[in-house]
Amino acid sequence: MAGPHPEFIPPARPIIGEAEIEAAVRVLRSGRVVQGPEVAAFEEEFGELVAGRHCVAVNSGTSALQLTLMALGFGPGDEVIVPSFSFAASANAVRLVGAEPVFVDIEPGSFCVDPEAVAAAVTPRTVAIMPVHLYGHPAAMDRIMAIAEQHGLAVVEDAAQAHGASLHGTPVGAFGTAGCFSFYPTKNMHALEGGMVTTADAELARTLRLLRNQGMEQRYANEIVGANMRMTDVAAAIGRVQLGQLGEWTEQRRANAKYLDSNITGMVTPPVADAAKHVYHQYTVRVKGDRDAAQARLTELGIGNAVYYPTPIHRLKPYLTEDGKPGPWELPETERAAAEVLSLPVHPSLTQADLERIAEAANLAGGAR
Numbered sequence: 001m002a003g004p005h006p007e008f009i010p011p012a013r014p015i016i017g018e019a020e021i022e023a024a025v026r027v028l029r030s031g032r033v034v035q036g037p038e039v040a041a042f043e044e045e046f047g048e049l050v051a052g053r054h055c056v057a058v059n060s061g062t063s064a065l066q067l068t069l070m071a072l073g074f075g076p077g078d079e080v081i082v083p084s085f086s087f088a089a090s091a092n093a094v095r096l097v098g099a100e101p102v103f104v105d106i107e108p109g110s111f112c113v114d115p116e117a118v119a120a121a122v123t124p125r126t127v128a129i130m131p132v133h134l135y136g137h138p139a140a141m142d143r144i145m146a147i148a149e150q151h152g153l154a155v156v157e158d159a160a161q162a163h164g165a166s167l168h169g170t171p172v173g174a175f176g177t178a179g180c181f182s183f184y185p186t187k188n189m190h191a192l193e194g195g196m197v198t199t200a201d202a203e204l205a206r207t208l209r210l211l212r213n214q215g216m217e218q219r220y221a222n223e224i225v226g227a228n229m230r231m232t233d234v235a236a237a238i239g240r241v242q243l244g245q246l247g248e249w250t251e252q253r254r255a256n257a258k259y260l261d262s263n264i265t266g267m268v269t270p271p272v273a274d275a276a277k278h279v280y281h282q283y284t285v286r287v288k289g290d291r292d293a294a295q296a297r298l299t300e301l302g303i304g305n306a307v308y309y310p311t312p313i314h315r316l317k318p319y320l321t322e323d324g325k326p327g328p329w330e331l332p333e334t335e336r337a338a339a340e341v342l343s344l345p346v347h348p349s350l351t352q353a354d355l356e357r358i359a360e361a362a363n364l365a366g367g368a369r
Contacts, residue, residue: 005302009358012304013349014185015242015249023237030233035213038233042240046181046196049164049243051174053198054205057231058212061160061182064195065093067229068156068178069128071207074099078127080156083113084312085334086132090158091313094130102126103314105331109271111284111341112139114333119147128154133162133172135308135343136188136253136281137272141167141175148176156180160195161281163188164250168275173198183239188253188281189246191239194231252348253280256355260344263359266366267294267342282308283346287366291342297365298344303358306343 027038035057043055058064074080076098082091084103091101104117111134118129129148131139141157148155155176159165163181165172173179179198183191199205207224209217215226257280261269268286272278287294291307298305312334313319315326344358 005300007357008302008304009345009350009354010304011306011343011345012186013347014190015245015349019241020238023241024234027233027237033233035230036233038236038240039231042191042231042236042243043196045240045243047198049173049246050171050179050198053174053179053200054202056197056199056205056208056212057236058195058197058208058229059231059235060193060229061180061184061195062089062093063212063229064180064182064197065089065130065156065158066096067208067211067227068180068197069093069097069099070211071204072128072154072156072177074127077125079123079125080128080130081113081118081121081126082130082313083132083134083334084314084329084331085111085309085337086134086158086313087160087309088313088316088318089160090130090132091319095318099127101313101319103312103327103329103331105333106134106337107140108333108336110137110139110273110276111135111270111337112137113144115140115143115147118144122147122151122153126151126153128156128177130156130158131176132158132160133165135270135284136162136165136279137270138162138165138167138172138276138278140273141170141172145175154178160184161187162279164246164277165279166277167273174200177201178204183235183242188249188279189239189242191231191235191242194235194239249348250279253346254278256280256346256348256350257283259355260346260359260362263356264362264366266363280346282343284308284341284343285362286337286340287342288340289366291340294342294365298361301357301361301364303361304345307341308343310338312338
């Protein structure tokens with residue numbers, strides 16, 4: 001059996017440099033390691049990325065989504081409109097508070113939720129819309145916000161993959177009732193692990209702070225039933241270092257994507273909507289031929305690649321009906337995307353030589369049979 005390619009280019013490469021290590025050591029030596037001054041500073045600095053909104057740091061992106069739905073008071077009997085073409089955490093957060101996800105289709109270009117499908121899915125039980133800014137491309141928030149306003153719905157942005165993305169100059173995380181970010185190691189910026197909720201509503205922010213910390217702001221003065229979803233100061237210190245480099249890394253990702261757009265002809269490159277700033281968490285193409293063969297050829301040529309996501313959420317086991325079948329969802333664009341998408345390396349650690357190899361391999365793999 002052939003071994004790994006000697007010059008393998010990984011699909012993602014988390015950045016952990018000396019500055020991150022020094023920040024972590026500094027916090028460990030300080031003795032203030034959980035939800036202390038570093039967390040407060042990280043929240044304030046992250047606010048600059050989301051038009052000055054209140055920011056509440058938590059221990060993961062999934063926690064950010066779950067706590068937001070809890071803080072809004074959603075639960076059994078409520079419906080939240082969610083795209084099925086996403087990571088399972090989007091729908092899991094809905095189920096974790098006892099509500100039901102209502103799956104809708106995506107736009108073929110952006111891979112984000114289709115506003116027309118959202119509008120058609122609203123029922124008297126609908127309480128919220130959860131658009132996902134998938135792969136770093138902003139969802140059509142102007143149209144989604146109009147639907148939400150018409151029906152009196154909350155909007156919870158799943159911005160886990162879209163730090164710094166924007167639409168018409170407004171950053172993601174600054175449109176809806178709340179925005180939820182992830183700082184998992186493979187994201188455009190990370191904190192080893194962590195999440196952030198952004199909101200313009202001061203009372204919602206206070207409720208989130210209570211919920212993440214056992215329902216208390218003052219020690220032993222519990223006001224509500226809460227959870228333990230705090231961010232550590234070690235994570236926050238790393239996040240602050242990463243946040244300071246996010247702008248530079250984002251422009252490098254965008255430059256890398258521009259090169260791939262101009263040089264890949266064997267696959268369908270990702271379009272970008274008008275007035276959208278795509279931050280390319282993933283550079284996701286469509287393979288019109290045999291995707292398995294294309295993946296095998298890319299791997300043979302030393303190009304890391306991955307499928308995000310091969311199984312739409314509505315087809316995953318927890319979301320099947322009692323007889324083991326998908327629910328009554330008609331999601332043709334979702335099914336098509338799941339069968340065609342393939343993500344190629346776009347991370348800021350790529351060299352020009354890497355980019356040339358990726359484009360050449362993609363063109364070869366696009367014709368693989």
